[in-house]
Amino acid sequence: MDLFNTDPESNILPFDGEVNYYGPVITIDKAQYYFDQLLQNIQWENDKAIIFGKLIITKRKVAWYGNQPFNYTYSKTTKSALPWTKELLELKDVIEKKTGETFNSCLLNLYHSGNEGMAWHSDSEKDLKTNGAIGSLSFGAERKFSFKHKATKQTVSVLLEKGSLLVMKGTTQTHWLHRLPPTKKVNRPRINLTFRTIEP
Numbered sequence: 001m002d003l004f005n006t007d008p009e010s011n012i013l014p015f016d017g018e019v020n021y022y023g024p025v026i027t028i029d030k031a032q033y034y035f036d037q038l039l040q041n042i043q044w045e046n047d048k049a050i051i052f053g054k055l056i057i058t059k060r061k062v063a064w065y066g067n068q069p070f071n072y073t074y075s076k077t078t079k080s081a082l083p084w085t086k087e088l089l090e091l092k093d094v095i096e097k098k099t100g101e102t103f104n105s106c107l108l109n110l111y112h113s114g115n116e117g118m119a120w121h122s123d124s125e126k127d128l129k130t131n132g133a134i135g136s137l138s139f140g141a142e143r144k145f146s147f148k149h150k151a152t153k154q155t156v157s158v159l160l161e162k163g164s165l166l167v168m169k170g171t172t173q174t175h176w177l178h179r180l181p182p183t184k185k186v187n188r189p190r191i192n193l194t195f196r197t198i199e200p
């Protein structure tokens with residue numbers, strides 16, 4: 001397990017997809033500034049999901065922003081995108097320049113501590129651009145992020161540092177699941193932004 005591979009040219013997946021870890025792309029001071037701004041200015045809401053027919057309200061908070069009031073449906077619940085904030089537009093610009101990709105929406109997650117995580121899933125909702133890049137920016141507590149191949153069950157993990165950028169693209173979502181495992185080692189909050197392309 002290579003937790004510190006920060007060569008954006010190198011693919012951390014062995015096959016069937018492409019994931020590039022850029023390491024920190026925002027300075028420590030700016031990362032702290034954005035963490036504070038996002039914590040205050042984002043319209044955070046508890047996530048609702050219908051799992052095995054039961055409505056679950058997660059401890060993790062989420063928000064959904066975009067170029068237009070796109071509807072985004074996941075786990076059978078729908079949210080309408082809010083207009084970009086100043087900070088989100090600045091961050092979108094940073095990662096568009098770094099990656100050469102464009103994004104029109106962003107799903108944000110607030111994990112209050114290591115007790116909160118996200119279960120194995122792939123981001124393949126029907127309105128997401130097929131094989132479109134997803135740019136993931138992390139602030140606050142550092143957390144491990146893992147991939148698992150759907151057929152071979154092989155896993156790959158990476159440590160998401162504060163201010164870091166991870167990009168998933170190509171056939172990654174078709175062949176790999178990913179998750180943010182809960183951990184007892186972290187008791188501070190983390191904010192994650194995943195910039196995406198919606199094709200309504």
Ligand SMILES: O=C(O)CCC(=O)C(=O)O
Binds near residue numbers: 109118160178192194
């Ligand atoms: O928190 C993370 O790093 C990942 C979040 C994620 O996978 C998602 O929002 O789809």
Ligand SMILES: [Fe+2]
Binds near residue numbers: 121122123178
């Ligand atoms: Fe995801």
